[in-house]
Amino acid sequence: MSTSFSLSKREAASKVYVTQCTAASDVNRRPHTTITDHHFNQTVDIIIPTDAYESIAGLSSILSGRKCLEDWRYYHVTAPLGYFFKPEFLNQYIKKDNCLVLSLAEIDTEDVYCIYEGTLRLSLRKETYERVGLQGKASKFSKSRFIVEINLRSTNFLPGLKGFDKLIGALDNSPLRHPVPFLICVFSSGECSSSPAILPDYFKATAYPQSYTRTHIPDAVIVPQLSPIKSAIKLAEPSYHSICKKDKEGYVDEVVKEGLLHILEWTSLLGLESERIQYNKTIDPLLSTYSVFHDENVEGTMPFCTDNITKISIRGFLTTKMTKQIFDDLLQYLPAKSWATMTVYGFQDAPVSWASEEHSYLMGGENDYAIVIKPLELGDTARSLLAFEAVGSNDSHS
Amino acid sequence: MFYDLCVSWPKAVTTSSAVEYTRSTGPIPDLFRTVAMLQALGYTTIAYDYEVSGKIGSNITSPIQADVFSASLSNMTFLSRITVILEDAAQSQVLPSLTSKFDILAVRPTTEKLLLAACTSLDIDLISLDLSQRLPFYLRHRTLGAAVARGIKFEICYSPSTRQGDNNVRRNLISNAAALFRATRGKGIIISSAAMSALECRGPYDVANLATLWGFTQEKGKAAVATDARAVVVHARMRRRSYKQVVEIMVDKDEVQTTVDGKKGRANEDHQKRTRQEADEKKSEKFPKKGSKRRRANDG
Numbered sequence: 112m113s114t115s116f117s118l119s120k121r122e123a124a125s126k127v128y129v130t131q132c133t134a135a136s137d138v139n140r141r142p143h144t145t146i147t148d149h150h151f152n153q154t155v156d157i158i159i160p161t162d163a164y165e166s167i168a169g170l171s172s173i174l175s176g177r178k179c180l181e182d183w184r185y186y187h188v189t190a191p192l193g194y195f196f197k198p199e200f201l202n203q204y205i206k207k208d209n210c211l212v213l214s215l216a217e218i219d220t221e222d223v224y225c226i227y228e229g230t231l232r233l234s235l236r237k238e239t240y241e242r243v244g245l246q247g248k249a250s251k252f253s254k255s256r257f258i259v260e261i262n263l264r265s266t267n268f269l270p271g272l273k274g275f276d277k278l279i280g281a282l283d284n285s286p287l288r289h290p291v292p293f294l295i296c297v298f299s300s301g302e303c304s305s306s307p308a309i310l311p312d313y314f315k316a317t318a319y320p321q322s323y324t325r326t327h328i329p330d331a332v333i334v335p336q337l338s339p340i341k342s343a344i345k346l347a348e349p350s351y352h353s354i355c356k357k358d359k360e361g362y363v364d365e366v367v368k369e370g371l372l373h374i375l376e377w378t379s380l381l382g383l384e385s386e387r388i389q390y391n392k393t394i395d396p397l398l399s400t401y402s403v404f405h406d407e408n409v410e411g412t413m414p415f416c417t418d419n420i421t422k423i424s425i426r427g428f429l430t431t432k433m434t435k436q437i438f439d440d441l442l443q444y445l446p447a448k449s450w451a452t453m454t455v456y457g458f459q460d461a462p463v464s465w466a467s468e469e470h471s472y473l474m475g476g477e478n479d480y481a482i483v484i485k486p487l488e489l490g491d492t493a494r495s496l497l498a499f500e501a502v503g504s505n506d507s508h509s
Numbered sequence: 510m511f512y513d514l515c516v517s518w519p520k521a522v523t524t525s526s527a528v529e530y531t532r533s534t535g536p537i538p539d540l541f542r543t544v545a546m547l548q549a550l551g552y553t554t555i556a557y558d559y560e561v562s563g564k565i566g567s568n569i570t571s572p573i574q575a576d577v578f579s580a581s582l583s584n585m586t587f588l589s590r591i592t593v594i595l596e597d598a599a600q601s602q603v604l605p606s607l608t609s610k611f612d613i614l615a616v617r618p619t620t621e622k623l624l625l626a627a628c629t630s631l632d633i634d635l636i637s638l639d640l641s642q643r644l645p646f647y648l649r650h651r652t653l654g655a656a657v658a659r660g661i662k663f664e665i666c667y668s669p670s671t672r673q674g675d676n677n678v679r680r681n682l683i684s685n686a687a688a689l690f691r692a693t694r695g696k697g698i699i700i701s702s703a704a705m706s707a708l709e710c711r712g713p714y715d716v717a718n719l720a721t722l723w724g725f726t727q728e729k730g731k732a733a734v735a736t737d738a739r740a741v742v743v744h745a746r747m748r749r750r751s752y753k754q755v756v757e758i759m760v761d762k763d764e765v766q767t768t769v770d771g772k773k774g775r776a777n778e779d780h781q782k783r784t785r786q787e788a789d790e791k792k793s794e795k796f797p798k799k800g801s802k803r804r805r806a807n808d809g
């Protein structure tokens with residue numbers, strides 16, 4: 112069973128989309144699309160109990176950091192966009208969908224170029240769009256911004272044909288010819304399709320490894336119950352509260368939503384290594400009244416447990432293949448009784464957030480997601496998951 | 510890209526003062542600190558404001574040396590601006606001569622008649638009212654709308670509310686700014702600091718949030734410091750350099766292009782007009798001529 116709903120205060124506010132489901136859900140739906148459609152990833156934070164980490168370390172080369180050290184890297188280069196359309200790069204990487212390219216510029220005031228899944232997407236200001244001369248459509252978030260999208264893998268995009276020649280002409284003669292900084296991640300084809308490849312020489316790019324850091328938090332951290340939906344139903348039973356039947360649905364919804372938001376808040380505090388969730392830390396209520404959410408009314412369950420945690424942070428320019436591998440490894444090797452959280456942060460200036468949904472920056476450009484993996488309950492075949500997707504106000508993802 | 514189109518140029522500095530900002534006190538070091546603070550907060554273009562009132566001679570020279578900090582604060586664009594405090598109609602005859610000496614021309618009308626003249630007939634870029642005092646006239650949509658339709662924008666300066674001092678000033682600013690927003694229906698307003706010290710400056714997103722107190726939405730608040738302010742700068746540039754705002758010669762290295770109505774004859778005329786103007790300027794100005802490269806927006 113998978114439910115998803117959104118929480119937002121008004122039109123222009125940031126939104127959070129929450130999905131409760133199991134790991135066995137369809138690959139074309141959340142939470143799997145949450146990972147595979149989110150093209151541009153900057154940081155992945157994985158937080159697991161230390162004993163769970165110790166059992167994983169030997170099994171997964173990704174989660175222990177060996178892969179980042181040996182294999183996973185990205186490139187930074189200042190080059191004109193035309194470099195990506197020379198035959199060496201075009202045929203090797205773009206046509207075979209083995210690259211991810213993002214130019215570093217502010218999405219609300221400058222031109223941003225990116226290539227993902229064989230699609231070229233240019234987010235251009237009005238004056239650039241008028242000079243470039245390619246067909247595009249207006250942006251949803253600004254009257255003076257235009258989006259040009261070209262499928263580079265279609266059969267119409269070949270040297271000698273109209274579409275290709277027009278693009279190359281624009282790349283050589285219009286404002287697109289100026290060099291801009293790019294982040295590039297290329298990988299070779301084949302089974303291990305996230306293993307890196309080498310950029311052609313003319314790029315003169317600097318290679319950086321995807322950085323991996325691991326911290327063990329010394330103090331035990333409070334872990335709340337991660338199953339609000341059961342407790343909500345129990346709370347709504349007539350024996351606990353006297354609520355008339357027709358209000359029961361709304362009440363359950365509200366309690367569930369509140370519980371899920373508390374879990375999101377707790378996940379974020381974990382990522383910040385905050386003292387507020389540590390077991391033996393107290394603070395003057397004048398400064399903070401935060402306490403980890405737990406249900407006192409539910410019988411038979413511990414209000415909370417405590418764990419020492421390990422935080423793994425992989426940072427750089429990560430593709431969906433990499434984030435998917437991280438998630439798959441986590442699901443596969445995580446011991447049954449353990450929980451885990453994985454938070455992925457996107458680029459605030461990326462032109463797309465998920466799939467080909469337009470993304471822009473107003474007061475903030477967040478397009479991040481967090482997946483909480485719950486402990487395996489007795490009798491469950493697949494692990495249950497909570498997926499939270501946070502989008503800023505100027506983002507058309509839903 | 511964020512714009513702050515009103516940074517007070519200190520009155521104590523005249524054309525003949527030495528430009529030295531290595532000393533720790535004085536108007537120029539204070540100005541440097543203000544501008545450095547604005548750069549740290551994220552602004553990319555700043556206009557120095559020179560305020561004049563009373564009788565203005567027609568051979569006034571610009572005391573603003575816009576390039577004074579360019580060496581130490583790169584990646585910033587500096588413009589010069591004059592704010593004429595309009596007290597009687599005779600002053601409006603001097604305005605055309607000021608166009609060539611300053612990048613942006615702003616007026617501050619003090620009576621309703623002058624406000625009407627500024628909104629409907631004067632050739633200016635910006636109307637800046639002193640919103641920290643009780644205005645001697647009402648702001649009506651009929652007059653202000655005429656200005657907005659002509660492309661002239663209104664300015665709200667936020668530093669009276671961040672300056673140490675009067676609560677009355679803050680109260681007046683909030684009510685006047687809200688009234689201005691209502692009267693213009695939210696269009697055609699820019700926000701700038703009229704900063705006299707570094708402590709009065711606020712970051713662009715903070716200014717946009719402050720604007721929500723005056724009735725702005727978040728989008729409009731951000732536009733007031735970014736896109737609308739850019740529109741003022743472009744409007745001022747077009748007013749100075751193009752012929753009837755239609756044709757402008759842009760010298761792009763080896764190429765000579767013409768925009769929109771590209772008739773060659775008119776283009777030549779404009780070119781001659783500009784070179785004549787520049788020759789006049791060369792005679793009157795003493796300090797290095799501001800290059801046209803810097804003020805041009807990034808073009809292809």
